[in-house]
Amino acid sequence: MGKFTNPFRYTPEPCVADAARLLMERIRASEELSDIFSEGKMLGVLVFRDQSGQEGFLSGFSGNAGGRSIIEGFVPPIFDLSAPEGHYRTEEKEISHINEKIRTLEEDSELELLESRLAELCSEKEKALDEFRQTASQNKNKRDLIRRSGATQQILETITKEAQKEKADLKRLKIRYNSEIEEIQERLENKLEAIGRLKKERQRRSDALQEWIFRQYIVHNALGEAASILDIFAGRGLVPPGGTGECAAPKLLEYAFRNNLQPLAMGEFWYGKSPETAVRTHGHFYPSCTSKCGPLLGFMLKGLEIQEDTTTQETYSTVFADKWLTVVSKPSGMPSVPGLDGKKSLQEILQEKLQREIHPVHRLDMDTSGLIIFAFDKQVAEHLHRQFESHSIEKEYIARLSPGRKTDSQGMIDLPLGPDYDERPRQKVDLSGGKDAFTRYKSLSDNEDGTTDILFFPHTGRTHQLRVHSAHTLGLGRPIVGDILYGGNMVAEEKCTKGCCGESRLHLHARKICFIHPATGEKMTVTSMDNCFPTCHHEELKFRKRHHPQDINKL
Numbered sequence: 001m002g003k004f005t006n007p008f009r010y011t012p013e014p015c016v017a018d019a020a021r022l023l024m025e026r027i028r029a030s031e032e033l034s035d036i037f038s039e040g041k042m043l044g045v046l047v048f049r050d051q052s053g054q055e056g057f058l059s060g061f062s063g064n065a066g067g068r069s070i071i072e073g074f075v076p077p078i079f080d081l082s083a084p085e086g087h088y089r090t091e092e093k094e095i096s097h098i099n100e101k102i103r104t105l106e107e108d109s110e111l112e113l114l115e116s117r118l119a120e121l122c123s124e125k126e127k128a129l130d131e132f133r134q135t136a137s138q139n140k141n142k143r144d145l146i147r148r149s150g151a152t153q154q155i156l157e158t159i160t161k162e163a164q165k166e167k168a169d170l171k172r173l174k175i176r177y178n179s180e181i182e183e184i185q186e187r188l189e190n191k192l193e194a195i196g197r198l199k200k201e202r203q204r205r206s207d208a209l210q211e212w213i214f215r216q217y218i219v220h221n222a223l224g225e226a227a228s229i230l231d232i233f234a235g236r237g238l239v240p241p242g243g244t245g246e247c248a249a250p251k252l253l254e255y256a257f258r259n260n261l262q263p264l265a266m267g268e269f270w271y272g273k274s275p276e277t278a279v280r281t282h283g284h285f286y287p288s289c290t291s292k293c294g295p296l297l298g299f300m301l302k303g304l305e306i307q308e309d310t311t312t313q314e315t316y317s318t319v320f321a322d323k324w325l326t327v328v329s330k331p332s333g334m335p336s337v338p339g340l341d342g343k344k345s346l347q348e349i350l351q352e353k354l355q356r357e358i359h360p361v362h363r364l365d366m367d368t369s370g371l372i373i374f375a376f377d378k379q380v381a382e383h384l385h386r387q388f389e390s391h392s393i394e395k396e397y398i399a400r401l402s403p404g405r406k407t408d409s410q411g412m413i414d415l416p417l418g419p420d421y422d423e424r425p426r427q428k429v430d431l432s433g434g435k436d437a438f439t440r441y442k443s444l445s446d447n448e449d450g451t452t453d454i455l456f457f458p459h460t461g462r463t464h465q466l467r468v469h470s471a472h473t474l475g476l477g478r479p480i481v482g483d484i485l486y487g488g489n490m491v492a493e494e495k496c497t498k499g500c501c502g503e504s505r506l507h508l509h510a511r512k513i514c515f516i517h518p519a520t521g522e523k524m525t526v527t528s529m530d531n532c533f534p535t536c537h538h539e540e541l542k543f544r545k546r547h548h549p550q551d552i553n554k555l
Contacts, residue, residue, distance in 0.1 A: 003307040005266045007249050007288040007297055010307065011482075012489055016267040019045040019057040020491040024271065024283065026073070036066035040272040040280065044248030048261040055264070058255055060248040062268075075255040078245050079216045091209045098202045105195045114188045121184065125177040132173060136166050210242060217245045219296065220257040222303025232299045241422070244292040253300045263304060269491050274473040277428045278420060281471060284402070284479055284487030291422040316346055320526050324519045325361075325375045325384070326350070329528040332505040336363040336372055350374060362388055365464065367483070370397065370510025371528050375518075383518035388461065395458055396512035397466060402490055403450030404478035410442040413469040413476070417462045426485050427464045429472050437462040439469045441476070451481060466508060481507040 005013065012020070023045055027033040037043070042062040049055050060075045069077045081088040105111065143159040151159075214230035233240040245251075248268050256263050268288060270280040280286070288297060316334070320327040328346065330336065335345040337360050351358045359381035361373045375381035387393045401407065416434030420426045428434075438459040445453045456466050464485070471479035471486040479487040482505050514525045 002305070004263055004301070004304040006307045007266060007268075007293070007301075008290065009287060009484055010267070010285075011484065012267040012285050013047070013265040015047045015055075015057075016045055016265045017489075017491060019047055019059075020267060020269050020285075022057075023059050024491060027271065033071075036068070036071065037061070038272045040270065040275060041065050042248055042268055042280075042286070043271050044252050044266065044268040046252035046256060046266045047264045048256050049264055050261055058252050058261075060251045060255075062247045062251075063243065075251050078219060078251060078254045079213070081213065087212065088209065091205060091212075095202055095205050095209070098198055098205070102195055102198050102202070105191065105198070108191070111188070111191050114184055114191070118181065118184045118188060121177060121181050125174075125181065128173060128177070129170075132170055136170070139163075139166065214240050214244065219245070219250060219254050219300055221300045222257070222263075225299075225302065227299060229296060233295050236295050238295060240295075241292050244296060247289060247293050249288045249293055250296055250300060253297070257300075270487065274477075276474075277430065278423065279426070279428065279468055279471045279479075279486045281404075281473065281477065281479060281487045283491045285484075285489040285491065286487055287484060289422055290424050316349065317528075319371065319528050320524070323376065324380045324517070325373060327371055327373050327513070327526045330364055330369055330372050332367055332369040335366045336360065339366075346372065347374065361385060362461070364510055365467070365506075365508075367485075367506035368397075368508045368510065369505075370508075371513045371526060372510070373513065373515070380518045384515065387515055391459060392516070394512075394514040395461075395510060397456040397458070398444075398509050398511050399454050399456060399466065399470065400447075400481045400507035401452045401454055401470060401476065401478040402481050402488060404476075407441075407443050407452055407454065407476055407478065411440070413437075413439040413441065415469055415472060415475055417465060417468055419463075425463075427462070427468050429468065429474060435462055436460060437465050437469065439466060452478070467506075483508075 005016070020043075023043060027037055044060045044062075046058045046060070047055065048058065058075050059073060061071070065071060069080065069082055139162065143163060146155065146159055211230060214233075215228050217229040218226055219229065219232075220226050229240050229245050233244070249266060252266060253263060255261075267285050269285045270282060272282060274280050274282065288294075316331060317329045318326060319329055328350070330346050334349075335343055337347045338345045343366075347358050347360055356376065359375040359378060361375055361381055361384040364370060364372050373384060375384060384393075415429050415437055416431060417427050417437045418430035418434040420428040440457040440459065442455045442457075443452060444455060447453065456469075458465055467480055467483055467486050469475040471477070471483065471488075482488045484506075488506065509528075511529060512525065512527045514523065516522070517524050
């Protein structure tokens, strides 16, 4: 074991997988811990070496578990907020008291009656004014007829007085309604202003308390530096989101630094029930969140040599080409188009090699391998774009699913998707505001190692659609093997030591694409079986009897 884990993109080290297995066994063996974590919690393990050279591992959990921040056998929070007479508890009580006042005022029956009466009066006023104006209009028409008929001066004076009286009556009607409406509005506004003042006070106290918390959260790094979470984020022009510092990874690192333990490797995995939106599957590893842990771990990892991206260095292969377009097979680990990470993309590589302008028509995830189309001029690209937008292009992917629940022989997945802003670039299931996403699938084979090979036929092309539809509990509930974003690495997974299974790559390959050639009108079917996934039958796949790092409780 050399460099430390990159928490945002990693395949768990064998020692981390072993430590996670031991932690899961400990939880299952304890009725108390099983009750605490069964509803779902992100857990973490950190393998370390102490000053005597002995190795062990730490266990941690994100946030609170079972309403507790401190549980025996797990690292404590970076800063303990649970002291009953401390500033946090005192302010929390004040904020709770304000919440109760707001709730009482908002549930006040008089408030509801005033709102109801105000609505009734406004409706009555409009109805009364409409009826009055209709009658007045009819009367005016009658008076106009009288005037045109050559009426006497006395009659003209009489109808003029009638018109003046109508105007006065209309004014009195408006005053009567407006007076009552204004009185109710004043009473209502007084109550709403009282609620508004309390809400502003609550917001002020909450913001001040959150800032105080982040000032108390002092973290360290391997260089011996210390800084508050507030200062770390401020250095990047950011405000830390609520809950920053409560994830398992920073808790584990901070405990190690404070106790002179050398961090060797780390991993975070989900235990218990899956949530409804974000993709979390029991016993699967996940990268650290970016919104909270990105800046924080960026500071805490200083002084540690971090593992570099070890994705494949394979090159692409050209499957079809003519003077209008080319279809190439992209390797896993290569971006389709230029991105912010500076990694050279397939588009740039093609442009350099062919010495001509290349127009991307669609994209594959960096980790997905397989067929991708590029056009050599804008008109061809636009024609192909329209085919993608109309969903007339047929795509077929082959994938290998992690061991898990039984998958039907075929079916359709209908789960709308949206961005998970706290976990970029991950997507999540969003049943209320997400974009429609449909995937048809057909199982090919169940392998000896518990994995399943499957074909996907996406009807839409949402970001990470196949990966989320595979991994989410409302979909197949089985992450694609090697999917570091959505749990493709399992705690219980047994790795092949021959290196033939390619477990470090995403087992998702775009193997067929059908489209109408923009220039010739011919229906094109292009296939590629590169980078498909052989099932491993090696003896090393059996459970390895290697030394397990000791639990911190046994040191």
